[in-house]
Amino acid sequence: MSRPIVVVHVITKLELGGAQLNTLYTVEHLDAARFDAYLLCGPDGMLASRLSQEDRLVVVPALERTIRPWRDLQALFQLVRLLKRIQPQIVHTHSSKAGILGRVAARLAGVPVVIHSVHGFSFSSWQPFFKRQFYMLAEKACRRLTSHFIFVARSDIDMARRQRLVRDNFSLIRSGFPLEKFAVRSGDNTVQRARFDLPEGSFVCGVIAPFKQQKGLFHLAAIAALVLERNPTVIFFIAGDGELRRELEAELERRGISGAFRLPGFIRDVENAMECFDIGVSTALWEGLPQSLVQLRLKKRALVASDIPGNREVVRDGENGFLVPVADHGRFAAAILKLAAEPALCRRLGECGNEDFSEWSAEVLVARQQELYQRLLVQSWTGS
Numbered sequence: 001m002s003r004p005i006v007v008v009h010v011i012t013k014l015e016l017g018g019a020q021l022n023t024l025y026t027v028e029h030l031d032a033a034r035f036d037a038y039l040l041c042g043p044d045g046m047l048a049s050r051l052s053q054e055d056r057l058v059v060v061p062a063l064e065r066t067i068r069p070w071r072d073l074q075a076l077f078q079l080v081r082l083l084k085r086i087q088p089q090i091v092h093t094h095s096s097k098a099g100i101l102g103r104v105a106a107r108l109a110g111v112p113v114v115i116h117s118v119h120g121f122s123f124s125s126w127q128p129f130f131k132r133q134f135y136m137l138a139e140k141a142c143r144r145l146t147s148h149f150i151f152v153a154r155s156d157i158d159m160a161r162r163q164r165l166v167r168d169n170f171s172l173i174r175s176g177f178p179l180e181k182f183a184v185r186s187g188d189n190t191v192q193r194a195r196f197d198l199p200e201g202s203f204v205c206g207v208i209a210p211f212k213q214q215k216g217l218f219h220l221a222a223i224a225a226l227v228l229e230r231n232p233t234v235i236f237f238i239a240g241d242g243e244l245r246r247e248l249e250a251e252l253e254r255r256g257i258s259g260a261f262r263l264p265g266f267i268r269d270v271e272n273a274m275e276c277f278d279i280g281v282s283t284a285l286w287e288g289l290p291q292s293l294v295q296l297r298l299k300k301r302a303l304v305a306s307d308i309p310g311n312r313e314v315v316r317d318g319e320n321g322f323l324v325p326v327a328d329h330g331r332f333a334a335a336i337l338k339l340a341a342e343p344a345l346c347r348r349l350g351e352c353g354n355e356d357f358s359e360w361s362a363e364v365l366v367a368r369q370q371e372l373y374q375r376l377l378v379q380s381w382t383g384s
Contacts (some may be wrong), residue, residue, distance in 0.1 A: 014045025120288030190196025
């Protein structure tokens with residue numbers, strides 16, 4: 001009997017997010033008869049305890065999100081040592097920092113197949129110039145180290161081609177999750193509204209996002225202020241947490257709108273919390289393709305989302321929601337107010353059919369990755 005293929009996944013931090021959740025799901029659900037899977041990550045991620053096989057999780061002490069050259073060099077050496085010890089045939093990296101350091105470490109350790117998943121690129125026009133240029137140059141330097149790219153969104157494939165980051169060495173594999181629990185709708189949101197202290201008759205705008213620059217939550221504060229001037233019954237519910245929490249709370253206090261926000265932190269049963277949302281909202285500045293919008297559509301919620309490439313793959317303007325430039329706070333607020341004022345329109349957009357989300361199934365994610373792993377490994381053996 002042939003030995004299992006050893007696969008090592010590398011991710012910066014196991015915080016609560018789509019990339020982290022589907023990486024964990026992959027590590028836990030790869031066919032154990034064919035694959036021996038490990039996960040390397042930085043410290044302090046809240047999802048670390050979710051991995052059922054704890055011996056498969058290895059913490060890399062120096063691996064962290066912030067760019068710190070000395071610590072990053074330490075993280076690189078730590079990754080090389082670990083990979084030489086584990087001796088994988090495949091390294092599969094995720095996220096920006098782990099994607100760069102992990103691919104360099106894999107090549108230094110002599111790993112034959114190196115895969116990188118793009119969950120949205122690390123560079124964006126919203127970032128400061130030098131940070132954007134750094135990540136763009138780093139991605140271009142790493143392209144030659146990468147056997148194959150996995151994209152979760154077609155828009156990122158287009159970006160990669162424009163930037164000459166890929167040739168034909170890529171696949172589209174959606175960011176999968178268990179669809180079934182989001183497809184269930186209780187029809188009675190009383191329990192969830194009581195759980196989060198939501199007044200009867202309030203109109204709840206649900207946001208699923210970590211508190212970081214990419215998610216545009218300070219734009220959300222400005223939009224909310226305009227909405228609340230016209231309709232004080234609207235509540236903004238952000239399921240998430242993160243490094244910008246204190247700054248966001250201070251901004252809400254400054255605007256005098258804290259009472260209209262619910263900030264319960266990360267919610268492990270977010271599929272239940274979504275039952276109390278009247279609509280879903282995304283003010284993301286850039287995205288790969290957010291799982292949360294697909295999950296909200298499975299819950300049959302109308303969406304108001306920033307008009308950016310990743311969101312356009314889920315939101316069809318005027319059919320299941322509205323796409324609005326996030327910097328146009330007035331238009332964004334008007335879209336929310338329209339849905340709050342027109343329940344029939346809100347229901348019609350929410351119930352819009354003809355949406356096939358089977359590509360986002362967690363089982364499809366794992367099956368396609370398994371097939372890709374085996375195909376790339378055979379190619380590395382044959383030199384084709």
